[in-house]
Amino acid sequence: MPGVGARDFSGEIPVERRFPLHLEPAIGTIHDLYDQAKQSRWDPERDIPWDQFVRADYPPETMAAARLSWSRKAWLEYGGLPETPALIIRFCLEQQRESDPKYFLAVRNTEEAWHLECCHRFAEECGGFIEQPASPGYRALFNQGLHREALDASRSLDAYVAAHVAIQDGLDLELCRLHCDSTRDPVAREILERLYSDKLRHTAFGWLYLNARASGWGEAERREIAAEVEHVVHNVELAGLRCAWLAGDAAADIVRADRITREAGLGAATRDEEEPVLERFLGASAAQFGRMGVEVKLSP
């Protein structure tokens, strides 16, 4: 597990100059995503058929595995709670940034809270939410401090969106689809369908924003974007943050649990299933960045 923990914070956040305050739609595609998100609102309490989950239908070892698999989903989903507000603030502080991302991210943060609530509750239904990874090394991989990076004036906002939205949210989306496809339990299935539907917009936001910005990038900005993307792929994702089988012994318990959870149709996947998804995603992302003039090396 060659991953790295949180990086240094420069100590400086951008200084706001609020006026002139542009609130008009500037990127139509992202404004449409915002409108779609408002219309797609849902309620974890009412829209998930919680009473259809029958714990007694599953053997205890399956439930023990599922509670770990779903606790890990909650640990991942939780990341959005501090990260998205920091990203909203950053968009507000940067001079002349468009209004649409600010609106869109405000909705995204609520959706992240719903995702978290669902994953936490399903872990509870399976026997109880587990508050932390067993391995200290694996724990450290979650503590990336993305809220600090989003606000750090020394880091490019576009590079942040490229690495943490297009790549990390994009991989999250692909894995969510994979997990959903093999899920037979009606409650787990409904949760993953809801998450997938929201995550489609979250990922689309990243690529649409980069497409809107790409024509203004110079060589230095492209290099910074490439470096940031390669950092999150090699030091975070290929260290096993989402694909636990890449974390080696540090997440062996999770890999075992995911295999059992997958066999029971409760919402996980095995290494054999995730590996080709990861490879395809990284290949497609590298090609997409290439079309924007950003050359990245993303092979596992």
Place this chain on the structure above:
Amino acid sequence: MSLADTQLHEPTRKPTLLDAAEERFPLRLGVEIQKVRDLFRTATRNQWDPRTDIDWSALDDLDLDDDHRTAARMYWSRRAWSEYGAISESPALLIRFCQERREPDLRYFFTIRTQEEARHAEACYRMAEKLGGYFEQPALVDFQKSVATHGVRKMALDPETPLEAIIASLVCAAEEVAFDVFRHLVEITPNKAANQVLRSIMRDEVRHCGFGWAYLEHRIPQMTRGEIEVCERAVITMIRDVEMNGYHSAWLAPESDAMRGEVEADRLTWEAGLGATVEELEKPVFVASVKSIRERLAPLGIAIPTFTHPKFDGPV
């Protein structure tokens, strides 16, 4: 250290919460403040969309002269700037809740609160646009100060400013006054679209205030007398130096061209029935609001004195 030594060093930057590394675990997610969790769930069930849930046609074919129309555009633009301030600032409080690993209910609730602030800004922007066009900035530089922030972001990220003092002053005082004024505006605004916007915002604001009171009621029993006194001073400062200096109500601000322009725009907008109020109507609302805040804080051990201001005959 010699003088030369000091000159070689950068000025010391005050540490913020962002200097501390993230420590996500152990991650508590269960219910710890039921009232706040319930507010999150109520908010989830009561979302609205400014684009589709307001009858914007009520702003078509209004019989308005240029002065009233321009005033209304300015009033709603100003309101949009103010709501935008919350989008830009209140997320800092969520960062603080996460960084200090406060009760999980706060974190859930604030995700939707920020979304509500975005809806409010969008609705106010749409009002200004429908009335002829949103203004991107105040006409007078002085006025920028009156719509500037109360420094929420800085306070939220300052580990030396107690969270409870921020919540007490910002939510239980400032937002409570704002809510009471919203309720008054709903009562007096005849135009259907303007009334729907104000009513929709007010319904969100009632939860924002409810959050503040629920949190204070939860925390106060765990706080020392000294900590409660910090909250008390913060509330007094907010009412005396921010609210009574015209933060929400322009007629309370010190005399200036900017203040007079704002008061006049409010009056013309009110005359047009499009959503503002005037000093003579708002004065008793403000007095009642401060009285209510005082009475509600007293059982929590927070004593708020009366205040004086040239616009009022007696103590407020």
